Amino acid sequence: MKHKGKATSFDIAHYAGVSQSTVSRALRNSPLVNEETRRKVHEVAAKLNYKVDKNASNLRTQQSSTLALLLFEDPTTDESQINPFFLSMLGSITRACAKEGYDLLVSFQSSSQDWRADYEDSHRADGIILLGYGDYLDYQSRLQQLLEQNTKFVCWGAKVDGRPDLTVSCDNYGGGQLAAQHLIEQKRTDCAFIGDASHHSPEFFARYQGFRDTFLAQGIQLNERKIANAISTQDSGYHATKSLIANNVHFNALFAASDLIAIGAIRALQEAGIMVPNDVRVVGFDNIPAASYVSPALTTVQQNTTLAGQMLVSNLLSLIRGEEVESTLLPPNLIVRNT
Amino acid sequence: MKHKGKATSFDIAHYAGVSQSTVSRALRNSPLVNEETRRKVHEVAAKLNYKVDKNASNLRTQQSSTLALLLFEDPTTDESQINPFFLSMLGSITRACAKEGYDLLVSFQSSSQDWRADYEDSHRADGIILLGYGDYLDYQSRLQQLLEQNTKFVCWGAKVDGRPDLTVSCDNYGGGQLAAQHLIEQKRTDCAFIGDASHHSPEFFARYQGFRDTFLAQGIQLNERKIANAISTQDSGYHATKSLIANNVHFNALFAASDLIAIGAIRALQEAGIMVPNDVRVVGFDNIPAASYVSPALTTVQQNTTLAGQMLVSNLLSLIRGEEVESTLLPPNLIVRNT
DNA sequence: CCACTTTCTGACACCGGTGTCATAATGTCG
């Protein structure tokens, strides 16, 4: 049974002594085909190592059993380093896709550039997952265009009022609350915040708000001088903290909007001779793998990436099936370690 | 210009007042079509937001402009945690694919299960990249089958004699040498090795060999008692080191077969009151992102993931084009930090 | 035994492009 090219359903039909139509039906286990015929066809197909041509099948059925993942990187991040939190997400999304019988196309996009989302237009994917921190979605017009084209997509990240996309996100506000409660319990009420207290990054801002409001409810107002901006990199956290210290700003606790920032902050503190957690307690956000490696191990607000991946995929699939879907908010979880 | 479904080349043809054939040619910038016609077609296509149907196009041309990445996880690893080294590789492979104009399908495979590699058979991908540590490829028969089916694939990892696949890998032996040389320069010749000194993992074994041989060349033989087995996780490294300490094994340097192992080892040492690097110097392997976060920052042998990703992709593409390709060995690089 | 349903199969159009071939339109040259 040697062939030049790969076997087609006609080859199977020939060897099984049935028509090609019957082969197609038999392989998809259609109830229309006789049990014995079905067995025979499967047998021949296995022997010829036949696999359905996805291109032909997708073309005919007008769907691809494939999802596309667009990963937007922070444009200021080092080219080779990808935010480990998103890599965790990627892992869980991949698994969730596999479980649903979908393939996953992965593509990195630079937020600065005009990103392409033509995976659905070109019938390569049935839907798109958008993943990224920050303002990558501020291209309102782009989202609008996706909606108008009736492209199926879900976004990871904060739900922004007035933005009409379907999102799955961690309850960033609640996570900020968790961090604040933890520090209040530890009697550390003189807090610094490193992240982004402006509207630039919706996620970071929500974390900040939850944190701030929880302190406010205790009658404690965060001091503006103790807030420093940073993007989600270690270096950025390091420098932001460094400048607080240089300005003689004093605090006994620090909430970082992401673990990478927290790790950078701890480095800055330690270099300045400030002990963690004795002098300053630190709480991060994300629970990236490295959070447990660093010493002291980082106390942080965990985002459940496994669940997040599953929700992104299942929401997207619902959307593709034409069902009504609501944006989803996932509960965060405080992981208390040594900082 | 409203449509029910997505626009096809026939729609473009209709609006542009030409035949569908001409549209197809014009969009692919065939020299056969008149400049003015070409412009007109492009214009209409842009207005209708037309994108070529990849399924139809792939079906006809019998190729997919897509590569598949199979990522084999260490079966003992926690489900949610993926070896960060491979995530770095994934990032660089994605980028390399994008640069070459290819899409990338990503799929996680459990090495224990019977893995599927039918992406090429089903015409979803033109070739496959296999990525994983350890013995995931010991399924000789599986590889043999891929070869017989004339599936195009490249593997990441050590070149194993007698295994007929095309590989791209880091010079693990040379990396072991680098680590040994570094420690010898530091006058730390009483060394432990944590990893796998058996043939189980070809990569780890090669690292061990390079390390061992370099010491041998100095007339120093590694003490068997100072060798402990571990797989590439932090916990495994932690426990392996713990048991060395428990057995009263003494050493003033430690070479770990991977950074995760090294990070676990450092934790075990610190818990035992052994100072790093004063009492024991530690060298890891991989240079994962976390290596620079931990304190003290880890001295390690770097694998150039950016280059590795590029080589995997370019070698695979050469193979697909039917060119002769040699397995590639990439030079490692010692990163001296604080351990 | 004939009318009628049920079960199974094959023929055929179709999905949306690509490549080949024929041919019309235009240009070139002796």
Added chain:
DNA sequence: CGACATTATGACACCGGTGTCAGAAAGTGG
């Protein structure tokens, strides 16, 4: 101006499946 090359285009088969429809074969019942 007729023979021929060049350029641009359209008609059409084809890639490898899926879905529809018609009809053969077998079963059922009055």
